[in-house]
Amino acid sequence: MSEYRIAKKGRACAVCAREFRVGEDFVSAIFPLPEGSEEGSFERKDACPGCLAGIGREPFSRWVTRLPAEKDRSPVLDLSLAQDFLVRLVHEGSPERRSLMHILALLLLRKRKVKLIAQRHEGELPVLDLIVRTAEGEVPISVPAVMPADEERAGLESELGRLFGLSAGPVERG
Numbered sequence: 023m024s025e026y027r028i029a030k031k032g033r034a035c036a037v038c039a040r041e042f043r044v045g046e047d048f049v050s051a052i053f054p055l056p057e058g059s060e061e062g063s064f065e066r067k068d069a070c071p072g073c074l075a076g077i078g079r080e081p082f083s084r085w086v087t088r089l090p091a092e093k094d095r096s097p098v099l100d101l102s103l104a105q106d107f108l109v110r111l112v113h114e115g116s117p118e119r120r121s122l123m124h125i126l127a128l129l130l131l132r133k134r135k136v137k138l139i140a141q142r143h144e145g146e147l148p149v150l151d152l153i154v155r156t157a158e159g160e161v162p163i164s165v166p167a168v169m170p171a172d173e174e175r176a177g178l179e180s181e182l183g184r185l186f187g188l189s190a191g192p193v194e195r196g
């Protein structure tokens with residue numbers, strides 16, 4: 023939670039600790055956390071392009087970004103990073119990440135960053151066919167559409183809020 027609050031004020035390089043200036047390019051990257059980690063499944067780290075390798079781990083997903091000028095008004099939304107992350111999750115195709123893919127797809131649908139093409143079934147499994155709008159063009163993906171139980175869903179939404187500034191609603195907690 024604290025990471026999310028810091029991100030509202032400003033962001034700094036995870037390696038050299040320098041704060042990024044408005045308009046300056048930096049890399050936002052998502053790294054897997056060890057299994058059973060209290061913080062969730064993934065963490066986000068920001069770094070200067072030249073510092074990224076200094077983190078010493080290979081990112082699962084990364085995106086070059088910059089701070090918007092109006093950063094104090096609202097939390098920074100990392101929608102491009104979130105889209106890249108979704109595409110990578112789908113390509114990884116890990117069954118234990120099905121719920122995460124589904125919740126992330128729903129949040130991006132609300133932000134109009136993915137487009138719903140079809141709802142269908144693959145055998146027993148409900149699936150959403152989506153188009154992700156990325157800088158490189160439109161990427162077609164299929165996301166398993168199994169809604170997790172409320173508690174798991176709240177945890178996933180909270181994790182996505184922490185990683186990308188995405189919010190499903192007022193879920194501020196201690």
Ligand SMILES: [Zn+2]
Pocket residue numbers: 035036037038039040069070073
């Ligand atoms: Zn740096």
